[in-house]
Amino acid sequence: MYALVRIFLIKIVFVYSQSDHFPDCASGPLSKFPICDQTIPSRERAADLISRMTIDEKISQMITTASAIPRLGLPQYEWWSEALHGLAFSPGVSFNGSISAATSFPMPINFGASFNMRLVHRMANIISTEARAFNNEGQAGLTFFTPTVNIFRDPRWGRGQETPGEDPFLVAEYAYALVQGLQGGEDARYLKIAADCKAYNAYDLENWNGTDRFHFNAIISDQDLVETYLPPFEKCIRDARVASIMCSYNSINGIPNCANQFELEILARESFHLDGFVVSDCGAISTIMYAHNYTSTVEETVAVALHAGTDLNCGYFYYNYTKQALEKQTIVEADIDRALERTFNILIRLGWFDPPEQQYYRQLTKDNVDTHEARQLSLESAQEGIVLLKNMNQSLPLDRNRLLNKRIALIGPTANATELMQGSYFGKAPFLIDPVTAIKALTTGKSIDVQFVYGCKINGSDESGFSAAIELARTADVVIFFGGLDQTIESETIDRVSIAMPDIQLALLQQLERVVQSPIRVVIMSGSGLDLTYVRDSPRFGSLIWMGYAGQSGGLAIANVIFGEYNPAGRLPITIYPASYVDAVSMFDMQMRPSKNNPGRTYKFYTGEAVYEFGTGLSYTTFHYSWSNDTAQRSYSISSLIENKNDAHRVLIRSFRVNVTNIGTMPGDDVILAFVKVSNTVIDGPILPIKQLFGFDRIHLGINETKEVFFPLNVEHLLIVEQDGTKWLYPGTYNVLIGQQLVYAIELYGPFIQWQSKRQFSSS
Numbered sequence: 001m002y003a004l005v006r007i008f009l010i011k012i013v014f015v016y017s018q019s020d021h022f023p024d025c026a027s028g029p030l031s032k033f034p035i036c037d038q039t040i041p042s043r044e045r046a047a048d049l050i051s052r053m054t055i056d057e058k059i060s061q062m063i064t065t066a067s068a069i070p071r072l073g074l075p076q077y078e079w080w081s082e083a084l085h086g087l088a089f090s091p092g093v094s095f096n097g098s099i100s101a102a103t104s105f106p107m108p109i110n111f112g113a114s115f116n117m118r119l120v121h122r123m124a125n126i127i128s129t130e131a132r133a134f135n136n137e138g139q140a141g142l143t144f145f146t147p148t149v150n151i152f153r154d155p156r157w158g159r160g161q162e163t164p165g166e167d168p169f170l171v172a173e174y175a176y177a178l179v180q181g182l183q184g185g186e187d188a189r190y191l192k193i194a195a196d197c198k199a200y201n202a203y204d205l206e207n208w209n210g211t212d213r214f215h216f217n218a219i220i221s222d223q224d225l226v227e228t229y230l231p232p233f234e235k236c237i238r239d240a241r242v243a244s245i246m247c248s249y250n251s252i253n254g255i256p257n258c259a260n261q262f263e264l265e266i267l268a269r270e271s272f273h274l275d276g277f278v279v280s281d282c283g284a285i286s287t288i289m290y291a292h293n294y295t296s297t298v299e300e301t302v303a304v305a306l307h308a309g310t311d312l313n314c315g316y317f318y319y320n321y322t323k324q325a326l327e328k329q330t331i332v333e334a335d336i337d338r339a340l341e342r343t344f345n346i347l348i349r350l351g352w353f354d355p356p357e358q359q360y361y362r363q364l365t366k367d368n369v370d371t372h373e374a375r376q377l378s379l380e381s382a383q384e385g386i387v388l389l390k391n392m393n394q395s396l397p398l399d400r401n402r403l404l405n406k407r408i409a410l411i412g413p414t415a416n417a418t419e420l421m422q423g424s425y426f427g428k429a430p431f432l433i434d435p436v437t438a439i440k441a442l443t444t445g446k447s448i449d450v451q452f453v454y455g456c457k458i459n460g461s462d463e464s465g466f467s468a469a470i471e472l473a474r475t476a477d478v479v480i481f482f483g484g485l486d487q488t489i490e491s492e493t494i495d496r497v498s499i500a501m502p503d504i505q506l507a508l509l510q511q512l513e514r515v516v517q518s519p520i521r522v523v524i525m526s527g528s529g530l531d532l533t534y535v536r537d538s539p540r541f542g543s544l545i546w547m548g549y550a551g552q553s554g555g556l557a558i559a560n561v562i563f564g565e566y567n568p569a570g571r572l573p574i575t576i577y578p579a580s581y582v583d584a585v586s587m588f589d590m591q592m593r594p595s596k597n598n599p600g601r602t603y604k605f606y607t608g609e610a611v612y613e614f615g616t617g618l619s620y621t622t623f624h625y626s627w628s629n630d631t632a633q634r635s636y637s638i639s640s641l642i643e644n645k646n647d648a649h650r651v652l653i654r655s656f657r658v659n660v661t662n663i664g665t666m667p668g669d670d671v672i673l674a675f676v677k678v679s680n681t682v683i684d685g686p687i688l689p690i691k692q693l694f695g696f697d698r699i700h701l702g703i704n705e706t707k708e709v710f711f712p713l714n715v716e717h718l719l720i721v722e723q724d725g726t727k728w729l730y731p732g733t734y735n736v737l738i739g740q741q742l743v744y745a746i747e748l749y750g751p752f753i754q755w756q757s758k759r760q761f762s763s764s
């Protein structure tokens, strides 16, 4: 949804120049109709309103830029607002009004690295509060096309940064926490805002080797669909009860997603119980015909999309061609009504037609935006997403008292990063703190000389800045290099070709390492993995940090980590592959398991050696794990488990408990990851995951402090997905690994059983 943005921005000025952006249910024409009667169920209110519209009026409501219907007193409404990590530039959002900025949080990939879903929930609360304040001022809609809950399948994907990482369980937990925080809140009667889980489904390619997202046909086995691509959407729809989902540009197995009745009606609605609407990605209805050649006439295209369950069109296809489709009888009027009932039902649930006086959310104002709490949380989030990958000889943290009268050199293209740290889908931040400014601020008043030299750009071949950088490095006591990527290399429409470190940055590093007086500290900003083998292996690099794109206070966050004001605890939410990975597997290959032309994808299936594994991350302190080797049950009969099988997700086997103690010399957080690994089983079928995440937690521990953490293990975590998408429970040994250590082994015995059939894809 990229190309359309510019066109729409011009429109916004007119949309919101009128103060009347809410329907007048007090005295306008609408006030006489059931739509304004709160005692009537929302579906009936919607149906009645729609029944009063003419065909042309109905058609005008089927697109994201819906027109006003003055005759009925219905104002215009822009359905397309964005808020990936804070309110973002989009057709529905304007920063040109009484509120001029919104809190800019780190990118979703950073939240994945934080492994802290309470933090995600708190952020979502603040975003939805700010969204309501913007809406009350006429500067935003109430329907937001966020979050992105595809898994980060391939490191080349330009939009992987919009996701919290490569693991379906992590992405699902993120989707749940985020959507709950956006939609729920202080007033249970109303949706706070409407979220949208996108892009459904298996959207994870922009443009690679001549095929773009509009034309890409993802070939996916039922096994991968059930095991990997569906779970985050299922969690978002079934458990978080999201108000909408977005069908994506690509096809799956020959069917464009916005024309896929099985996915939209059977899976999303019937199986996962979607109670909301489906919106097309922007232009994705027209691509059914023009890119995928799935249909040959516009009338047929309207029909397949509408019949598949695509209710709302981002773009103009429905607007242009629905009348023709009615005339050619490829659709009937009831198809339109069904779509509009679903969309208007959400506007009603948002309180759009209800009296403002009785609604908490309608009282929010610009005073609720960019609050002290919001600033604090953005900084905390940036800190929690920072991942320390290497720290030889305690190169970090730097002790400022030992740097008096010394010189710190800050070198590299991201040292003064500002907007770069906002990643993609960003808005106008109240301020942007770059690392140079923050490091200078944290050393003021001490006689420490902090100098910055750019050295080189993110990419390219311009070495003209090298000599100044080398000169500065030679004279500095400490050198910190800031490198990484930016949106010119990874973004919407742009997949990477290489996942190596950009040549120019590596060349500069190799010259710097020859002249420095102490090992270089390296900081990488990027939304995806890049091959950092050289920095990892050379003794001339003392430390290595990955910090994603950390938002408005990213510079302060990294400065706090560098000086030990904050003890890092983030963990990689992705596998960092060697550069050769891109030659080993085609980006078109959707298969997760290894094959002749595919070394396997993600920590669950990758058979090669990662540069840094999923879950890697160090601390300045040391944690010790202990567990009681109690007499609790270790052996379970499969037939006893099936007796509780009402809901596969929550058949608890047992909860694992571990005590974590901070035995080091600094307070800090610890992220504890819990994996399960199958061994010693009779299965003669699919390749099994190497291991699988089933729980995680993040806790804070003072020095010598101990806390107990719990990880419930459900049957669902042990199910084996066969090629045909069926799920089975097998006897065997299941090892539970917590923080890399084997904590428990449990046994399942008895005959294996089929837990879930193919068509269900999910028990309910």
Ligand SMILES: *[C@@H]1O[C@H](CO)[C@@H](O)[C@H](O)[C@H]1NC(C)=O
Pocket (backbone or CB within 6 Å): 013, 096
């Ligand atoms: C912002 O609003 C002001 C005042 O209404 C107007 O002059 C200006 O053109 C607007 N800018 C943009 C970018 O819309």
Ligand SMILES: *[C@@H]1O[C@H](CO)[C@@H](O)[C@H](O)[C@H]1NC(C)=O
Pocket (backbone or CB within 6 Å): 209, 210, 586
């Ligand atoms: C890219 O496409 C070209 C032409 O179709 C083909 O020859 C080449 O093998 C492809 N490259 C990769 C890496 O798939």
Ligand SMILES: *[C@@H]1O[C@H](CO)[C@@H](O)[C@H](O)[C@H]1NC(C)=O
Pocket (backbone or CB within 6 Å): 215, 291, 292, 293
């Ligand atoms: C779609 O059809 C057009 C015209 O018939 C043709 O040029 C194009 O190659 C086709 N595209 C695909 C992806 O089949």
Ligand SMILES: *[C@@H]1O[C@H](CO)[C@@H](O)[C@H](O)[C@H]1NC(C)=O
Pocket (backbone or CB within 6 Å): 286, 315, 316, 317, 320
């Ligand atoms: C809709 O019609 C307008 C005006 O004819 C045209 O410019 C636009 O390209 C059409 N859009 C689609 C998606 O067909």
Ligand SMILES: *[C@@H]1O[C@H](CO)[C@@H](O)[C@H](O)[C@H]1NC(C)=O
Pocket (backbone or CB within 6 Å): 416, 417, 418, 419, 454
């Ligand atoms: C960072 O510094 C370089 C070199 O002085 C400059 O060209 C660039 O514009 C600066 N970037 C930002 C975001 O200020």
Ligand SMILES: *[C@@H]1O[C@H](CO)[C@@H](O)[C@H](O)[C@H]1NC(C)=O
Pocket (backbone or CB within 6 Å): 459, 460, 461, 489, 496, 497, 498, 502
């Ligand atoms: C960096 O720039 C070079 C040319 O200067 C180009 O070949 C390469 O693809 C670029 N790398 C990235 C990651 O964009």
Ligand SMILES: *[C@@H]1O[C@H](CO)[C@@H](O)[C@H](O)[C@H]1NC(C)=O
Pocket (backbone or CB within 6 Å): 392, 393, 519, 539, 540, 541, 542
């Ligand atoms: C760590 O310290 C040892 C012993 O002082 C030294 O040989 C080594 O080069 C140091 N490594 C780094 C990366 O600082």
Ligand SMILES: *[C@@H]1O[C@H](CO)[C@@H](O)[C@H](O)[C@H]1NC(C)=O
Pocket (backbone or CB within 6 Å): 626, 627, 628, 657, 658, 659, 708
């Ligand atoms: C953790 O420590 C507490 C207090 O010493 C103890 O009661 C508890 O049993 C321990 N839990 C585990 C799992 O070892």
Ligand SMILES: *[C@@H]1O[C@H](CO)[C@@H](O)[C@H](O)[C@H]1NC(C)=O
Pocket (backbone or CB within 6 Å): 703, 704
């Ligand atoms: C932590 O425990 C050690 C060993 O019992 C003790 O020497 C030390 O003083 C304790 N530190 C703190 C801050 O409590």
Ligand SMILES: *[C@@H]1O[C@H](CO)[C@@H](O)[C@H](O)[C@H]1NC(C)=O
Pocket (backbone or CB within 6 Å): 629, 742, 743, 744
């Ligand atoms: C638990 O105790 C048993 C028997 O003492 C021992 O064999 C086993 O290795 C212990 N397991 C763990 C995880 O400590």
